Amino acid sequence: MDETLKSLHTSNCQQDSINLLSRVAVNLPGMIFQVLQRRDGSPFVLYVSSGCQDLFELEPEVIQVDFQGLLKLIHPQDIKILTESISASVNIFSPWRWEGRIITPSGMKWIQCTCQPQRQANGDCLWDGLVMDITDQKQAEEKLRESEARYKAILDAIPDLIFRISRDGKYLDLKSEGANITLSKEEIVGKNLWELLPRDVAAITQEAIAKTLDSGTLQTYEYQLPTPLGVRDYEARLVVSAPDEVLAIVRDITQRKQVEAQLHLSAQRDRLLTESLARIRSSLKLDQILQTTVTEVRQFLQADRVFIGINNAKLKGRTIAESVDPNYPSVSGWSTNDEAYLQELQNLLKTNLVRVIEDIRQTTISPKVKAHFQKFKTRASLTVPIMLGDKLFGALIANQCSGPRNWQPMEIDLLQQMSEQVAIAIQQSLIHQELAELNTNLEHQVQERTAQLQQKMQEIEELHRVKDVVLHTVAHDLRTSVMGNLMVLQNLLKRGLGNGDWGLGNSGPPLGIRGNGDWVLGKESAQSLIPVSSSIIERMIQGNDRQLKMIDSLLEIHSCEKEGISIKREPVQFSTLMEGVIADLEPILRQNQATLKNLIPKDLPLVMADANRLQKVLASLLTHSLQHNPPGLNFTMKATFEAGIIRTQIQHNGMAMSKLECDRLFDLYVRDPQDCCSTSIGLKMYLCRKVIKAHGGEIGVTTNHKRGLAFWFTLPVN
The missing domain is CATH 3.30.450.20 (PAS domain)
Structure with a gap:
C-alpha cells in the first residue's frame, strides 16, 4: 500500500474520519462517500454512508467491494455526460457537480452529485462528496415546464x-x-x-x-x-x-352583440307570432285580430305605417286595418274602384310575391303607384300578399315615411309569417260565417225532423195501444173459447168412461156426429151417427190444452217485454231447491219412461232464487227434451260452484242439434209450422232465458256430435 493509503489507514486517522463522516451523514439526506482514485484510474472506496440503501438500494459493503457497480445503475443516456464531467473536474481539480438518472429495482430516480477533488502528493485524487435524491424536484420542474408551455400555448391561441x-x-x-x-x-x-x-x-x-x-x-x-x-x-x-x-x-364582442340583438329580435318575432296565433285560435272577432296585428307589427318593425288592404269581388279594393305614426297621413278608409289600378297591384304581387322597395326614388314604378306613394308620403315599402289558397285576397304592407329603409331579412320573414296568420284568421272567419248559415239551416231541418219524429212516435204509441187492446181482446176471447172446449170435452170424456166408443154405449145418451158436422147427444138411431172414440176426445183435449198454454205464454211474454218479469227471491239451499223441483217433475218423467240422476252436491252455498220460476225453467228444459226424443231418455243433473257462481248442467243421451239450432233455441222467433209442439215450446224456452236473466245468470245449450244435449244455466250465490 502506498504512502497515501498508509496515512489514511492509520488506526487513529481512519477511526476519526469514519466517526466524523458518520456523524455528518446522520443529519444529511442522501449518501456521503470518500473515494480514492489512483493514478491508473482505478477507484478505492474509503467510506460510504448508509444513505446508499435508500438511494441506490444497495448495502455499503456491496459498493465498497464493487464501486464500478454503481455505474451500471446510470441511465444509458446520461453515462456520456457523467464521464465527461468527471474528466473535466479531474483535469483542473475543479468542484464536480452532476445531475442525472439512475435505474434501481424500484424505478427511475434523479440524483445530484457534488464533490471536491483533492490532489495527493503522489498524484492520486481523493474525492469527498455527497449524492442526493432530487427526483421530486425534477418532477416538479417538469410539471412546471409543462404548465408554462401549456399556458403559453393558451395565451398564444x-x-x-x-x-x-x-x-x-x-x-x-x-x-x-x-x-x-x-x-x-x-x-x-x-x-x-x-x-x-x-x-x-x-x-x-x-x-x-x-x-x-x-x-x-x-x-x-x-x-x-x-x-x-x-x-x-x-x-x-x-x-x-x-x-x-x-x-x-x-x-x-361585436359579433356576439350582433347575435344577441338578432336573438332578441328573433325572440320578439316568435312571441309576436305565437300571440297572434293564440288570438286567432281563441277569437272569432276578425276586426280585433287584424287591428292588433298591424299595431304589434309596426311596433316590432319601428315602421311609420302598417296596414292591411284587401281586394275581392264583394269588398273591392280598400283598407281594413291600420296602425300609423300620427305625424304621417292615414290610409284608413281608403278605397278605389279603379279596376286597372287594382289589376296592376295584383300583378306586382303575383310577379314578385314579396314587393320590397327601399327607396321609391330609385325604383321604376307606374305613375298611378307613384302618385299613391306621394299622396301618403311613402318613401319605402314592404308588401307581402295575403293568399287564400291560390287566390290573392289582399296584402300586409309596411311603410317608412321618414326616409329610405333597408328592409332586413328577419323583417321580411316576419311580415310573410304574419300574412299567413292573417290568412288563417280570414279563412276562419269565412268558415264561421258559412257554419252559422249551415247551423241556421240545420236547426230548421232538425225542427222539421223532430216534428215528424214526434208524429211518428205518436203513431207508434197508438199502434202499440191498439196492439195491446187487440192482443188482450183476442187472447181473452181465445182463452174463453178454449177453456169452454176443454170443459165440454172433459165432461164428455167422463161420461164415456168404461165404453169403448162414443155413440154405442148404454150408460148414457149416445154421442155422435151428423153428416153436416154437428155433435149429437141424444137418442137418435145409431145408424144416423158417426161414432167418436175416446182417444179422439183425448187428443182434442190435449190440443186445446196446448193452445191454452200458448195463449198464457204469449200473455206472459207480452207482460215481460212491457213491464219486466217479476221475481220473488228468497235465500234457499240450492241442493234442497233442486231436490224439490225434481220431485215435482217426477210424474212427467215417469209418463215418458225417463230417468234423472241427481249429482248435485249437498254443500253448495245459498242462492237468492224464485223456486216457482226455477221449477218452470227445469220443466220447460225437460219437456223440450222429452218431446223431441222417444221414450226412455236418461238425464244427469250436475252443479259446480266457482267465483261466486253456481253452474247447473242437465245432460241427456237423446238426439243432438246443429250449432245454429243451439244458438237460436232461446230466441223468440217463429218455429217450424210442421212441428205441432214447436211454437208453444219455443215460447217456453224464451221465457226460460228471461227468468234466468232476471236472476242475474246466463243460460245456454251445447250439443254432442255423437248423441245428446247439455242444457246449462248459472245463478249468483247470496
Whole structure:
C-alpha cells in the first residue's frame, strides 16, 4: 500500500474520519462517500454512508467491494455526460457537480452529485462528496415546464388583447398577437389610457382598475370604440397581477352583440307570432285580430305605417286595418274602384310575391303607384300578399315615411309569417260565417225532423195501444173459447168412461156426429151417427190444452217485454231447491219412461232464487227434451260452484242439434209450422232465458256430435 493509503489507514486517522463522516451523514439526506482514485484510474472506496440503501438500494459493503457497480445503475443516456464531467473536474481539480438518472429495482430516480477533488502528493485524487435524491424536484420542474408551455400555448391561441396596467392608468406591457389592433406595441406601452381612449371609456377603465386593486376581485365592463371598421363592442376583464398593477383581458364582442340583438329580435318575432296565433285560435272577432296585428307589427318593425288592404269581388279594393305614426297621413278608409289600378297591384304581387322597395326614388314604378306613394308620403315599402289558397285576397304592407329603409331579412320573414296568420284568421272567419248559415239551416231541418219524429212516435204509441187492446181482446176471447172446449170435452170424456166408443154405449145418451158436422147427444138411431172414440176426445183435449198454454205464454211474454218479469227471491239451499223441483217433475218423467240422476252436491252455498220460476225453467228444459226424443231418455243433473257462481248442467243421451239450432233455441222467433209442439215450446224456452236473466245468470245449450244435449244455466250465490 502506498504512502497515501498508509496515512489514511492509520488506526487513529481512519477511526476519526469514519466517526466524523458518520456523524455528518446522520443529519444529511442522501449518501456521503470518500473515494480514492489512483493514478491508473482505478477507484478505492474509503467510506460510504448508509444513505446508499435508500438511494441506490444497495448495502455499503456491496459498493465498497464493487464501486464500478454503481455505474451500471446510470441511465444509458446520461453515462456520456457523467464521464465527461468527471474528466473535466479531474483535469483542473475543479468542484464536480452532476445531475442525472439512475435505474434501481424500484424505478427511475434523479440524483445530484457534488464533490471536491483533492490532489495527493503522489498524484492520486481523493474525492469527498455527497449524492442526493432530487427526483421530486425534477418532477416538479417538469410539471412546471409543462404548465408554462401549456399556458403559453393558451395565451398564444387567445385572440384577445392582454394589457398590464398600473394603478394610475399607465400601459406597462401588452400581448396583441392575433388581435385586431391598429396601434403598435411601441405606440401603446408607456402611454396613459387617458391619452389613447375616449374620455368616457378612460373614466370607466380607471374606475374598474381602482375597484380591482382595492377589492382584489374580478371586474368586468363593456364599452364601444370607433375603429376604421366602424363602431366595435369590447368586453374588458380585470384581475390583480401585482401590487398596484392589473391584468386586463380585452375581447372584441361585436359579433356576439350582433347575435344577441338578432336573438332578441328573433325572440320578439316568435312571441309576436305565437300571440297572434293564440288570438286567432281563441277569437272569432276578425276586426280585433287584424287591428292588433298591424299595431304589434309596426311596433316590432319601428315602421311609420302598417296596414292591411284587401281586394275581392264583394269588398273591392280598400283598407281594413291600420296602425300609423300620427305625424304621417292615414290610409284608413281608403278605397278605389279603379279596376286597372287594382289589376296592376295584383300583378306586382303575383310577379314578385314579396314587393320590397327601399327607396321609391330609385325604383321604376307606374305613375298611378307613384302618385299613391306621394299622396301618403311613402318613401319605402314592404308588401307581402295575403293568399287564400291560390287566390290573392289582399296584402300586409309596411311603410317608412321618414326616409329610405333597408328592409332586413328577419323583417321580411316576419311580415310573410304574419300574412299567413292573417290568412288563417280570414279563412276562419269565412268558415264561421258559412257554419252559422249551415247551423241556421240545420236547426230548421232538425225542427222539421223532430216534428215528424214526434208524429211518428205518436203513431207508434197508438199502434202499440191498439196492439195491446187487440192482443188482450183476442187472447181473452181465445182463452174463453178454449177453456169452454176443454170443459165440454172433459165432461164428455167422463161420461164415456168404461165404453169403448162414443155413440154405442148404454150408460148414457149416445154421442155422435151428423153428416153436416154437428155433435149429437141424444137418442137418435145409431145408424144416423158417426161414432167418436175416446182417444179422439183425448187428443182434442190435449190440443186445446196446448193452445191454452200458448195463449198464457204469449200473455206472459207480452207482460215481460212491457213491464219486466217479476221475481220473488228468497235465500234457499240450492241442493234442497233442486231436490224439490225434481220431485215435482217426477210424474212427467215417469209418463215418458225417463230417468234423472241427481249429482248435485249437498254443500253448495245459498242462492237468492224464485223456486216457482226455477221449477218452470227445469220443466220447460225437460219437456223440450222429452218431446223431441222417444221414450226412455236418461238425464244427469250436475252443479259446480266457482267465483261466486253456481253452474247447473242437465245432460241427456237423446238426439243432438246443429250449432245454429243451439244458438237460436232461446230466441223468440217463429218455429217450424210442421212441428205441432214447436211454437208453444219455443215460447217456453224464451221465457226460460228471461227468468234466468232476471236472476242475474246466463243460460245456454251445447250439443254432442255423437248423441245428446247439455242444457246449462248459472245463478249468483247470496
